[in-house]
Amino acid sequence: MSVLVVGSVALDSIKTPRADRPRLLGGSASHAGVAASFFAPVRLVGVVGDDFPARYWSLFRRHGLDLGGLRQAEGRTFHWSGEYEANLNRRRTLATELGVFERFSPDLPAAWRQTPYVLLANIAPSLQIHVLDQMRRPRFVAADTMDLWLNTAMSDLRRLLRRVDALVLNDTEAQQLSGSDHLVAALGRIHRMGPRYVILKKGEHGAILSGPAGLFLAPAYPLPRVADPTGAGDSFLGGMMGYLAGGDGPIEPRLRRAIVHGAVVASFCCEGFGLRRTDGIRMADIRQRVRALEKMVRF
Amino acid sequence: MSVLVVGSVALDSIKTPRADRPRLLGGSASHAGVAASFFAPVRLVGVVGDDFPARYWSLFRRHGLDLGGLRQAEGRTFHWSGEYEANLNRRRTLATELGVFERFSPDLPAAWRQTPYVLLANIAPSLQIHVLDQMRRPRFVAADTMDLWLNTAMSDLRRLLRRVDALVLNDTEAQQLSGSDHLVAALGRIHRMGPRYVILKKGEHGAILSGPAGLFLAPAYPLPRVADPTGAGDSFLGGMMGYLAGGDGPIEPRLRRAIVHGAVVASFCCEGFGLRRTDGIRMADIRQRVRALEKMVRF
Numbered sequence: 115m116s117v118l119v120v121g122s123v124a125l126d127s128i129k130t131p132r133a134d135r136p137r138l139l140g141g142s143a144s145h146a147g148v149a150a151s152f153f154a155p156v157r158l159v160g161v162v163g164d165d166f167p168a169r170y171w172s173l174f175r176r177h178g179l180d181l182g183g184l185r186q187a188e189g190r191t192f193h194w195s196g197e198y199e200a201n202l203n204r205r206r207t208l209a210t211e212l213g214v215f216e217r218f219s220p221d222l223p224a225a226w227r228q229t230p231y232v233l234l235a236n237i238a239p240s241l242q243i244h245v246l247d248q249m250r251r252p253r254f255v256a257a258d259t260m261d262l263w264l265n266t267a268m269s270d271l272r273r274l275l276r277r278v279d280a281l282v283l284n285d286t287e288a289q290q291l292s293g294s295d296h297l298v299a300a301l302g303r304i305h306r307m308g309p310r311y312v313i314l315k316k317g318e319h320g321a322i323l324s325g326p327a328g329l330f331l332a333p334a335y336p337l338p339r340v341a342d343p344t345g346a347g348d349s350f351l352g353g354m355m356g357y358l359a360g361g362d363g364p365i366e367p368r369l370r371r372a373i374v375h376g377a378v379v380a381s382f383c384c385e386g387f388g389l390r391r392t393d394g395i396r397m398a399d400i401r402q403r404v405r406a407l408e409k410m411v412r413f
Numbered sequence: 414m415s416v417l418v419v420g421s422v423a424l425d426s427i428k429t430p431r432a433d434r435p436r437l438l439g440g441s442a443s444h445a446g447v448a449a450s451f452f453a454p455v456r457l458v459g460v461v462g463d464d465f466p467a468r469y470w471s472l473f474r475r476h477g478l479d480l481g482g483l484r485q486a487e488g489r490t491f492h493w494s495g496e497y498e499a500n501l502n503r504r505r506t507l508a509t510e511l512g513v514f515e516r517f518s519p520d521l522p523a524a525w526r527q528t529p530y531v532l533l534a535n536i537a538p539s540l541q542i543h544v545l546d547q548m549r550r551p552r553f554v555a556a557d558t559m560d561l562w563l564n565t566a567m568s569d570l571r572r573l574l575r576r577v578d579a580l581v582l583n584d585t586e587a588q589q590l591s592g593s594d595h596l597v598a599a600l601g602r603i604h605r606m607g608p609r610y611v612i613l614k615k616g617e618h619g620a621i622l623s624g625p626a627g628l629f630l631a632p633a634y635p636l637p638r639v640a641d642p643t644g645a646g647d648s649f650l651g652g653m654m655g656y657l658a659g660g661d662g663p664i665e666p667r668l669r670r671a672i673v674h675g676a677v678v679a680s681f682c683c684e685g686f687g688l689r690r691t692d693g694i695r696m697a698d699i700r701q702r703v704r705a706l707e708k709m710v711r712f
Contacts, residue, residue: 201594298637319618331632331709338597370712410630411710413669
């Protein structure tokens with residue numbers, strides 16, 4: 115089955131202590147869409163400017179993304195630039211130029227309103243709600259968010275949470291959203307806001323799924339070297355939703371493996387700038403790391 | 414088989430945002446010894462002053478520790494006091510009064526020199542070496558250390574590392590010891606210093622074992638509430654070594670389960686001040702959490 119991916123499509127200029135790479139393909143929908151495409155057909159909803167490079171259109175097409183919802187508008191593509199500290203765990207934003215993204219309204223092609231899997235990548239909660247308003251009883255909806263919306267759009271976010279099956283966020287965001295320092299308590303409070311599944315991203319320490327069947331402690335694939343972690347969270351969610359959409363049967367028993375597949379795609383994402391590493395992998399590479407993780411957690 | 418536990422026996426005065434508890438039973442050997450005692454006979458080597466409370470002698474005896482190597486000297490017991498920050502992840506030392514520990518020399522009863530399992534809890538590397546000098550071909554030696562020795566006794570530590578099977582340390586210490594920010598690279602460098610097994614403690618994020626069979630990503634038991642993390646690392650190592658000593662057969666295939674048992678004892682340690690919570694658990698409590706963890710990592 116297909117997965118609808120809605121979010122930002124951007125050009126990222128990224129500085130790390132070792133490199134400085136301008137105008138990479140980035141944005142939450144780009145990372146999530148390509149990650150999902152390894153497992154299921156992807157329908158991409160977003161907007162780019164007239165400066166969006168032809169090679170990035172090609173990249174999307176090479177991964178089989180349906181671009182019927184990717185609008186090209188007059189103006190410049192959303193541009194983000196950021197700089198990472200030495201250990202790549204912290205970053206600061208140098209510039210955010212919204213460009214055509216400022217007036218982005220995710221309006222779905224009519225035929226896409228029945229897409230069963232919906233991935234609301236990180237954009238304003240009001241836009242995420244606007245997408246859900248157009249959908250006809252999707253089977254599974256997962257949303258990402260960020261600290262910006264916790265600080266500026268909490269009431270929208272609260273409304274959104276009542277309508278999603280799964281919320282993905284990092285530990286700092288979970289603390290802020292729940293008002294609790296204690297992880298287990300925080301998860302309980304977020305469930306009461308709506309989502310049946312809460313997935314806590316902990317970067318190199320893995321992720322925690324909380325749901326009706328209890329907790330799942332998901333591993334992260336240990337990497338010898340990280341080049342650029344930008345988009346890892348989006349790749350994680352994309353891989354997870356793609357895996358779910360690509361399989362059969364009830365969600366619950368497949369969710370753990372979906373998360374591990376998401377973690378593996380995210381690990382590849384970190385090994386290259388922008389989408390460069392992810393762009394070059396195959397299903398066999400993903401399977402190999404999933405098998406390696408199976409061995410690494412067994413006891 | 415028996416495990417020899419050498420380290421500090423102390424009185425800890427601990428402040429957290431919620432409580433202030435003076436003169437708790439603490440020290441690396443106390444935590445490691447009691448943790449190990451759930452699985453195997455323990456021989457405790459340490460020193461206390463004439464102020465060491467009778468109730469703590471009783472506690473050790475209640476857990477079946479052989480105290481033939483716990484000397485009582487004239488003077489005061491080692492006293493440490495520390496304060497934790499709000500989320501209990503950081504602490505600062507308020508006072509360290511060495512007392513009788515200042516002249517501690519771990520001299521083993523002759524009959525103990527053939528103990529097969531040796532746990533060198535956190536004390537000066539020169540003392541850890543002194544213990545090994547007295548041992549006759551131990552089967553398995555594990556050592557703990559801390560940043561203090563990395564800063565002040567690096568050459569002793571280097572000498573020690575050539576003689577231990579397993580080194581346990583946290584991620585900051587691993588970075589400092591190896592000079593590498595990258596975890597996987599750091600592990601490789603530490604192996605080259607001697608230990609066949611390197612076990613990286615990551616607190617609430619679990620632990621990583623690196624050895625000839627590759628990596629094992631060990632989970633931490635998710636706790637709803639932490640009272641006092643003091644001694645968690647010692648409990649972890651104690652539980653692990655006790656489990657190894659209590660079983661049969663080669664080390665390698667049992668090491669992963671040993672680490673998980675150590676992590677579970679450490680989880681109990683965190684739930685009470687000093688040894689209070691650990692003191693009250695039974696084997697059934699440990700088994701229950703190990704089974705729970707098995708379910709939480711399966712995918």
